[in-house]
Amino acid sequence: MSCTLVFGGARSGKSAYAERLAHDSGKEVVYVATSRAGDAEMAARIAHHRARRPAHWRTVEEELGLAAVLREHCAPGRLVLVDCLTLWLSNLMFCDGREWPEVGEVALPGRFHQERAALLDLLAIGTEGDIVFVSNEVGMGIVPWGAVSRCFADEAGWLNQAVAAHAERAVFVAAGLPLVLKGDAC
Numbered sequence: 001m002s003c004t005l006v007f008g009g010a011r012s013g014k015s016a017y018a019e020r021l022a023h024d025s026g027k028e029v030v031y032v033a034t035s036r037a038g039d040a041e042m043a044a045r046i047a048h049h050r051a052r053r054p055a056h057w058r059t060v061e062e063e064l065g066l067a068a069v070l071r072e073h074c075a076p077g078r079l080v081l082v083d084c085l086t087l088w089l090s091n092l093m094f095c096d097g098r099e100w101p102e103v104g105e106v107a108l109p110g111r112f113h114q115e116r117a118a119l120l121d122l123l124a125i126g127t128e129g130d131i132v133f134v135s136n137e138v139g140m141g142i143v144p145w146g147a148v149s150r151c152f153a154d155e156a157g158w159l160n161q162a163v164a165a166h167a168e169r170a171v172f173v174a175a176g177l178p179l180v181l182k183g184d185a186c
Helices: 014-025 040-052 066-073 085-093 110-125 147-166
Strands: 002-008 028-033 058-061 078-083 130-136 169-174 177-182
Touching: 002 014, 002 147, 014 028, 014 040, 014 078, 014 130, 014 169, 028 066, 066 078, 066 110, 085 110, 085 130, 085 147, 110 147, 130 147
Parallel strands: 002 130, 002 169, 028 058, 028 078, 078 130
Antiparallel strands: 169 177
16 A cells, blocks of 8 residues: 655645646546535535546545545555545534534544544555545644634644654645655655
């Protein structure tokens, strides 16, 4: 298994870069989409991503059970592209429909912890085939206002660190330009 983490800010070119890696691999590609279209703006973003993907790539939409999807679809000669970890993380944070406090301690749902642990356990033991994860870097700006936003920024940072620790390659993308932080240049 080869694992690559591609991360950067919003509209940095990280998804396009990850898609080029998948295309250039010459392998069968399974694209795992983690977002949900909660409003018209997000639906337009999803449509843009769909239009950009080659028609022969298989698309799997999964908002929560990422480790199970990876176990099912990772195989020799195949590259699984997951776009994106931070959307998956936010889906897990809000999966039980609870009301979130404006201040104070944020208690994450049990499924959040289960799914995160399942993903990291899978990466620790490895899978067949290659995986490219796309994720957002949200920790380079000001500290977010509100307990939920701070919790999300913390969890995204910790998840990126954990995935990068398991990855053979980590690439930061800014202004469409990749900077390889770990592993060989792509």
